[in-house]
């Protein structure tokens with residue numbers, strides 16, 4: 001091949017390289033020129049047909065051609081890669097002046113929230129937090145709580161039975177007997193959890209929550225129970241909360257009381273939340289009946305105990321101004337957002 005033809009091939013290839021618009025085309029040109037079946041490779045192979053004296057000159061021309069084409073390919077490759085990078089940067093540019101997306105933040109549901117608040121206060125006062133089973137035996141839920149079979153007070157806690165002996169617990173008091181059987185006095189426990197009853201209206205739900213508290217020690221008196229509950233309520237509802245203790249009846253405590261707090265909405269003046277009374281009933285409590293201590297193997301001559309049982313749904317309704325218990329279970333996001 002004449003030097004002029006080599007020069008022509010060189011200018012043709014370099015023109016094609018210059019015109020290439022993308023990396024794929026550039027690669028095709030590289031294969032066409034330098035690949036196994038490429039034009040420059042074919043020229044190199046043809047060298048062996050030349051007379052020996054022409055080979056060095058021809059070889060030098062081919063090397064110059066290959067060098068020029070390779071350099072041109074490399075330059076074009078760099079240029080195309082640079083172009084691609086600039087295009088990518090342009091396409092992926094973040095417009096920092098655009099308004100930010102509204103990120104929705106979750107919040108703790110009012111029931112776990114009130115459980116956290118109450119247990120935190122109790123832990124500060126030296127209580128341990130324990131749990132018990134929701135599927136419970138008739139024995140722990142009723143009999144060990146001094147509520148024998150066919151006792152009239154069972155009517156107030158009608159629950160859901162799997163068999164005559166197995167039921168969904170109607171009160172966290174069931175945990176009292178379990179803990180008393182295994183612990184050695186003195187001890188202080190609270191037990192928050194789900195409870196079940198055959199009830200349903202604006203303030204009663206078939207599934208609800210209670211938190212049981214139990215203290216067993218020597219020389220326990222009603223004064224200990226009253227002062228502990230007063231501190232607990234004031235820390236939960238505010239220092240200016242008025243607390244009222246009323247006599248009541250529970251088969252497992254003697255004497256028994258019910259505890260009311262001044263309505264946090266009207267501070268005792270009377271409003272729709274407290275139905276004009278200025279007070280709201282919150283929990284039952286009392287001195288543990290010695291019979292209950294004895295049934296669980298605790299010496300009632302040496303030890304006494306006090307117990308209390310909060311309705312947590314009621315507590316949450318009072319704290320958050322919720323007028324229907326069902327709102328706590330509907331999972332309506334609009335309602336839950338107001339609880340933040």
Ligand code: FA5
Pocket residue numbers: 156170171172173197199200203204205206207208209210212250253256281282283284285286307308309310311312313314325
């Ligand atoms: C009891 O359940 C006793 N175990 C409390 C107790 C414990 C007394 C320790 C003495 C010593 P009572 O049935 O009153 O008591 O329920 C306690 C609270 O649970 C009520 O004040 C109420 O707030 C709540 N409660 C009861 N039934 C329901 C229901 N169906 N839905 C929502 N809350 C309920």
